[in-house]
Amino acid sequence: MTDSYLAPLWISCKTVLTTTVITFFIGIFVARWMARYSGRGKNLIDGIFILPLVLPPTVVGFGLLLLFGRNGPLGEFFSWFGTTIVFSWPATVITAVIMTFPLMYMSAKAGFEQVDINVENAARTLGAGEWRVFWTVTMPMAWPAVVAATILTFARALGEFGATLILAGNIPGKTTTIPVAIYFAIQAGHNDRALILVAIVLAISFASLAALAYWKRKTPKTAIIKLTE
């Protein structure tokens, strides 16, 4: 079981893909909201969203452990439904989402702030509802920034180690992601195993970066053209 390479690979893939999808949607919605938000405490809210990026991953992991642990507030809440988050696969996703959210948020927000509000307003005067404005005007114009944010999210999720180890633990076949597997392989003196896992991570990273770079080049400029027709 400990010699399997498929297990950590499969778990990392599941975790990273799930995390990227979740962080993508939560990130763009929150970023869009904050980009146009000018209410009270904007800086404070901004600070809270960026906090997981600034804190050491072990601090975040420890905080989550206290929160979701058997004696923690969220831990007790979930135990009423018969589930425990600590040392389970969902824990890998939760930690990865929290650690990647600041990256998605910051990059996407910068992208949305760059979008010319006059173009959005022009769409509104033509009768487009808020969702339509968002998906057909704002998003295409902020697309490069959103793609960059997604790449960062993917990379960060793939490399997430400290917080994941604390909240999800090392359970081969269930929560052992590739970074955790590499760490324990080194500890056990199985350098060959560690090297093979490293090679797998490099292969995935390069393939994904190449795919996303290709996708980024297809920046839709059609939204602006449609408006001016």
Place this chain on the structure above:
Amino acid sequence: MNFLRKNSFITLVLTGLLIALLAVAGCGVTSTETATSTTTSTTTTTTQVVAFDLNVSAAASLTDAITEINNLYMSKHTNITVLTNLASSGTLQKQIEQGAPADVFLSAGAKQMQALQDGGLLLDGTRKNLLTNKVVLVAPAGSTLTMADFSGLTGAAVQKIAIGDPESVPAGTYGKQALDQLGIYEQVQSKLILCSDVKQVLSYVEAGNVDAGIVYATDAAISKSVIIVAAAPAEVNNKIIYPVAVIKATKNVDAAKAYIAFLATDEVKAIFEKYGFVFVAG
């Protein structure tokens, strides 16, 4: 106040930093005090006594015992500062192999010590067996778990078992041996959470995030938040050995040898036994 409100994020960060600094200052005072007191005393002695550090790498399960013993050693040898490096024996073995400064190695398993011996990293003639321990199964305090021996782990009441990684943590190796001995390893494998050292296993059980954990009897004795549920089979417990040796690359051969000799004195024996370790003859 307008300035503060406008820059509420900066205020928050500065306040946070201030609190953190105060906390660190408050916690860091005791350790720095003892360090300076040992170094200042050397300058007043008239004999040619050189102050130096002795690096002792000790298995995590020895944390409390070795800390007390090292403080005792330092009080008797005011020119020596014993720097204790605590981690799982597997981690310590790796560090020594990669050249980390270590004068003495106290391992919880013979496998790690043997690996260093095979690699020619030990000073010949200094390796000897020092202690033995027992492996037990613990549960969080307040748990209603009962079983005659480890084979009760296959039951539905146990969903998560914390154990040191058998590949690098001796306590985990002994634990796996116990599970193999009882023929239940395959069954419980999916319930195992592998930890990087035995103290981590203990903390998981104390926090109640796992149903049971495999630790040493000495760890269970120190903790107030766990109960012992069962003991490992005698065949496993009888083979547990804590060897000690001087590392060949040491720069303080005499001090290292003297330290190991110190570990065999009656005074130190009493400390080990206080924590539940059993002394081994020879």
